[in-house]
Amino acid sequence: MSNKTKLVIFLVVCVALTLTPVTIMLLNANWVWPMRDISVALAFLGMTIVGMQFLPISRIPWLADSIQLDKMYKTHHVISAVSVGLILLHPIILVAGQSMFFEEPFWLQAGEIALFGLILIAITSIFRKQLKISYTTWLLLHDIFTLCIMVFGLWHMFGRNYYMRNSAMTATWIVLIVIWGGLALYIRLIRPLILAKHPYKIEKVVPEGKDTYSVYLLPDGFERPAFKAGQVAWISRGPSPFVISRNPFSYSGSTEWDAVRFSIKKAGDFTNTVSDWKPGEKMYVDGPYGTFDLDDPRMQKGLVLLGGGIGIAPIMSILNTMADKGDKRPVYVFYGDFNEETVLFEDEFENLKSRLNMTFIQVLEKPLNPEACEHKGFITKELLVETLPENYKELFYFMCGPLPMMDAMHKHLGAMGVPKSQIATEKYEMA
């Protein structure tokens, strides 16, 4: 089954599940008090959307190569905001102007608690950095608030028992609860149990440049799962895979090597420790995920790979894999970094040049030795146009780097008339 078909099936099922309760409700509403019916319809829709957020979409193996992670995160943010709005409208429409805090009966209080959870999740998500909440703490709070919204929201709905008396409605919500609960159980219990049986051991940790280290991992007692160049995995370190947070990293090595390699730049709590990681230590790799696929028909005429800083990591996986497979497609690499001290994979690039049909352009923002640097500043539209062949609109573009760089590249490619369908991005700053 193609990736697109899987995605379409998944989306159709999600939309159908989301719309079922509100459709049943609207079909059974008596419209004696339309404002009440509308407010309840909005809340039903909001609750099913909140429930859908339980779906660990990025970690469902069947969908692993069909979902673009950055698009998924963006969609998650948008639909979360929509669900908050819909649920908030419910009490506003229903009891506008009345105080409704901590009154009897409990089903009403349960609704209020769910609302507080909803408001807290919105505040801590939008203002996480200003509130100085670490990412791991935020993930934990996010899970607690989501659970609170679901438990007390459902308590409110079943406790009020107005529209829920309808047996089709009750059955639908039970099905939804089973699906959401099952998926939450899968991601929190079953997936870690599976990972526990597939530990990796650190083979070596190699410094690559300023603050960046490549970590080579070997599977400990099982066959290494295949992955595709350009994909990512969530990794964790330590004796157990039962952790609150795993961190996402691109595979940076060849698909043909025995070890998997991740190249990690120090950026915070987890990554700052990478220089202390020791050979033999246990790690867990949850992956692969992501849609990049060198066999994609759109990529057959050649590739343009645009990397900035640590965004060069997935590009190294693509290049090493192509070299190991004797892939002679034309490939144009534009690698932007700060200066000679921050550049990564210098020796590896030298080695790859002779093994690939590759044009390699390195651009340094502020070189320490400007005379010896051919391309200074940023990757510009002019540089792209003068380097790329005439048929550049037929090539496939992959970019990964800091957000301002990606925005600039999108602008250049748009101005050059490269179709959007020929461009893929990997964003590292999406959570």
Ligand SMILES: Cc1cc2nc3c(=O)[nH]c(=O)nc-3n(C[C@H](O)[C@H](O)[C@H](O)COP(=O)(O)OP(=O)(O)OC[C@H]3O[C@@H](n4cnc5c(N)ncnc54)[C@H](O)[C@@H]3O)c2cc1C
């Ligand atoms: C798809 C993807 C691929 C990536 N590939 C690489 C790579 O190959 N090499 C590399 O050096 N970096 C990569 N990153 C960035 C890397 O994941 C973060 O730098 C790292 O997780 C930061 O964690 P920390 O605890 O050290 O820092 P913190 O200070 O705790 O976090 C810094 C920021 O990193 C992000 N982050 C932290 N944990 C997670 C998480 N579990 N899920 C999503 N985002 C998180 C958050 O935006 C957070 O604000 C990638 C990110 C994404 C989303």
